[in-house]
Amino acid sequence: MADTPIRLLIAASGTGGHLFPALALAQQLPEYQIEWLGVPNRVEQAVIPQHYPLHTISVEGFQKPLGLNTVRVFGRLVGSIRQVQRLIQTRQFDALFTTGGYIAGPAIIAARLQGLPVILHESNAIPGKVTRWLSPFCDQVALGFDAASKYLPKAQTVTVGTPVRADFYKPQPLDLPIPDDVPLIVVVGGSQGAVSVNQLVRQCAKSWFEMGAWIVHLTGEKDPEASTLEHPHYIGLPFYNNMAALLQRANLAISRAGAGSLTELAITGTPAILIPYPYAAEDHQSFNAASFAQKGAALVFPQSELSPELLESKVSYLLKSPEILQQMAEKAASLAVTDSAEQLATLMRQLVEKK
Numbered sequence: 001m002a003d004t005p006i007r008l009l010i011a012a013s014g015t016g017g018h019l020f021p022a023l024a025l026a027q028q029l030p031e032y033q034i035e036w037l038g039v040p041n042r043v044e045q046a047v048i049p050q051h052y053p054l055h056t057i058s059v060e061g062f063q064k065p066l067g068l069n070t071v072r073v074f075g076r077l078v079g080s081i082r083q084v085q086r087l088i089q090t091r092q093f094d095a096l097f098t099t100g101g102y103i104a105g106p107a108i109i110a111a112r113l114q115g116l117p118v119i120l121h122e123s124n125a126i127p128g129k130v131t132r133w134l135s136p137f138c139d140q141v142a143l144g145f146d147a148a149s150k151y152l153p154k155a156q157t158v159t160v161g162t163p164v165r166a167d168f169y170k171p172q173p174l175d176l177p178i179p180d181d182v183p184l185i186v187v188v189g190g191s192q193g194a195v196s197v198n199q200l201v202r203q204c205a206k207s208w209f210e211m212g213a214w215i216v217h218l219t220g221e222k223d224p225e226a227s228t229l230e231h232p233h234y235i236g237l238p239f240y241n242n243m244a245a246l247l248q249r250a251n252l253a254i255s256r257a258g259a260g261s262l263t264e265l266a267i268t269g270t271p272a273i274l275i276p277y278p279y280a281a282e283d284h285q286s287f288n289a290a291s292f293a294q295k296g297a298a299l300v301f302p303q304s305e306l307s308p309e310l311l312e313s314k315v316s317y318l319l320k321s322p323e324i325l326q327q328m329a330e331k332a333a334s335l336a337v338t339d340s341a342e343q344l345a346t347l348m349r350q351l352v353e354k355k
């Protein structure tokens with residue numbers, strides 16, 4: 001195996017939270033030949049082909065209550081496993097890396113049937129269903145949060161944090177017209193935006209503008225009112241690619257509590273108000289956010305308890321208290337695992353060498 005490059009299949013799909021940690025690992029394995037497995041019509045179609053060949057299969061999750069639909073989904077799962085097996089045979093992959101989610105089901109099963117080593121990375125404090133079911137079949141399960149290990153008693157777990165893209169480790173220029181000396185609030189609702197958070201922010205923004213603050217608001221693509229707020233200090237965008245530059249510049253973030261977002265806030269040392277997505281599976285975003293709240297790196301509010309008045313006053317208070325923002329920034333930075341991608345790359349190389 002020494003002379004031919006290792007061929008790695010990465011199965012990561014659906015959301016930025018699944019894609020970006022896998023991309024961060026891929027950046028650490030320049031000597032590998034990497035191809036990607038995703039599904040049609042999801043974010044990977046826009047992000048991956050410029051980096052790696054993208055193969056797609058159709059997968060879907062099992063919905064409750066179980067019934068006829070389950071039979072159909074099961075049939076489709078068997079079909080997708082066969083598709084991935086054929087892909088592994090024809091493209092001669094040596095190993096599989098996945099970040100969980102629906103795509104991980106057929107990918108892990110097919111890889112095991114073909115005798116490939118598998119590493120699964122689970123970034124959330126409460127692992128998803130596929131991770132729980134299939135982690136015993138993976139050679140190594142790498143965790144973003146230590147707390148997740150108690151849900152995976154039969155898995156070979158190791159906590160490595162969650163990898164972020166390489167640009168987060170260097171100061172990045174911000175290509176947005178924001179003066180250097182103004183307080184900047186960044187609003188981000190995960191990779192898809194958060195309409196409820198957007199509505200809250202639009203109701204509060206006026207008083208923050210009056211305090212001199214600027215707002216960069218990443219609204220997502222699905223907010224029908226996204227362009228209703230206009231102000232010289234306001235920049236609304238559906239999605240922004242250079243998150244590293246934006247979070248490095250931000251004085252405060254108002255954010256959902258997806259594992260990827262939290263990791264990036266820690267790496268950039270950005271104080272935050274976190275509003276966990278209330279419908280995330282088993283409320284995992286609240287558990288993700290808990291470590292930030294306990295450490296004093298963020299204020300966490302359940303969406304149901306956060307009125308516009310409360311958000312308006314908390315942000316105004318923080319804007320008036322730079323020393324508190326500074327303390328929160330330091331506490332956020334203390335939660336950063338800066339070599340997560342390197343640790344994962346080392347695990348991958350060790351595993352492939354062993355086989």
Ligand SMILES: CC(=O)N[C@H]1[C@@H](OP(=O)(O)OP(=O)(O)OC[C@H]2O[C@@H](n3ccc(=O)[nH]c3=O)[C@H](O)[C@@H]2O)O[C@H](CO)[C@@H](O)[C@@H]1O
Nearest residue numbers: 015016017020190191192218239240243258259260261280
């Ligand atoms: C609704 C839901 O279930 N979301 C889940 C999904 O989140 P989702 O994909 O929203 O979440 P994350 O917060 O983990 O990651 C968002 C990623 O998108 C990037 N970004 C975002 C906006 C933007 O304009 N530009 C940009 O690049 C961020 O920099 C970050 O890298 O996967 C995460 C990891 O499994 C989970 O923790 C989340 O709970």
